[in-house]
Amino acid sequence: MIPPEDRIEQRSCITGIGQSQIGRRLHRNPLDLTLEACLAAIEDAGLTTADIDGLSTYPGMQVGNPGFNGASATDVHDALRLELDWFDSGIETAGQLGSVIKACLAVGAGLANHVLCFRSVWEGSAQGSGGRGGIGSENGPGFRASGMLQWTLPFAAPSAAIWLALVANCHFHRYGTTREQLAQIALNGRRNAGLNPDAIYRTPMSMEDYFAARMISSPFCLFDCDVPCDGATAVVVSRRERARDLRRPPVRVEAVGTALRGRPSWDQFDDLAAMANRDAAAHMWTRTELKPADVDVAQLYDGFSFLALSWIEALGFCKVGEGGPFIEGGGRIAREGELPLNTHGGQLSAGRLHGYGFLHEAVVQLRGDGGERQVAGSPEVAVAAAGGGPTSGCLLLTR
Amino acid sequence: MPVPFRILPRLDDLNRPFWQGGGSGELTFLTCPACDRIQHPPQPLCAFCHARGLVPRAVSGRARVAAVTVNYQNWMPGPELPYAVAIVEIDEDPSVRLTTNIVGCPAADVTIGMPVQVVFEHHPDPHGDVWLPLFEPAATPTDSGRRVSLSPAGGVA
């Protein structure tokens, strides 16, 4: 265990959250969407742009799939004329929420007082209405794969759907997990999305609908894969001393997890039925006295349905290998169950906001702002986790 | 069967032995001259003892399927759908894994633990020819008698 005085993330709070308009294909300028979310989060905190002295984002300037990144740190820094004491961006970090974790550490270390963190995507508009292209498909015939991608693209495996289907199938094979069990992640998300006016897909989904969907890469069907969309999410991370008199009650950061002990690779990780979330989650629990049983609401990354199941195991809500039986029937993870999961609909139904949507929803629930979808009993402890494969980070939050 | 469209790797001094080993019919890895461990993906020095001067070494080409998925989605031009993408562990060191395609049998027939053997798909290329190591069901079971490593440690069985 890390001594309490060394857990500097506990000196940070989340004081503001904001989201832009979210839609399947908005055809809006992605920087405009990003700034809409940023300004909403700053206003939510009761701050102005003059108060913001830190900035953090994922992935920053980076070439990925079309629409993967709506704005860089520099774009927002300049557009809002921020005067910064600390800023950071990058994709080589503890998942999408690694950018928020770094902000917590920066305020904990006294480098900044109020860090604006954001994640912005416009994959819906950028990728158009045709089928989803593989990584590299936008390049011409002269394209040659290098780095990590040379080990997958030549074998017609140009998507995380395939890389993670391999992991899911190992889990199925070793532990007897079934598609009927996995379906509960998608069905639960859709049920919750029905109560979230900002979710993309809200019409009810049945088990029959799930099994009627076309297969993408076994065991994943279409409904196991998240929905590319346009939208941005922002949060303000503040020093605890500066959080007390702000507009909304602060949400405390209790612990963060960033570890990656296995090889940083999709196919060379030591355990083919597990992922980096095993390490990040275990790491988080070394930085708090709280236990998995203390968690009232879980917002766990579901870029693919299996990832949420994997996070449930990694975080210790059940034993490794027992995630299938744990979610079977969907009762435990329902809004009224023992571990309400992805109460906004997750990325499967609310849209692929890429990690930050889970943190946003965790704060909504801890504040009691969930409206129709609010979890009963005034939840006090939430976990927000993001990432799959070698990319993982998580935060434990309390009121 | 016609050779399908493939995105090819960009060749460099480190990866050339792997991607061109098929030209002589052999699955080839950089191997440590000091401790004999295979380094994959290739890197400038041994990950285990940090020795330099890694040398190409051919292995048997026998492997076991450690993970498999049947892909139905048309991501881009490529093999005929559906096709099997697998992670195989090579017999000489099951901690060495390759993501690859299993050919020579219906995609749905590929199972975890299945013994396979390498078969090369030759792609002439002005940047340097590439031989992609694909795998097909082994004609005869491998003689090692080794069970596929599915333990959490993933180590040598």
Ligand SMILES: [Zn+2]
């Ligand atoms: Zn060595």
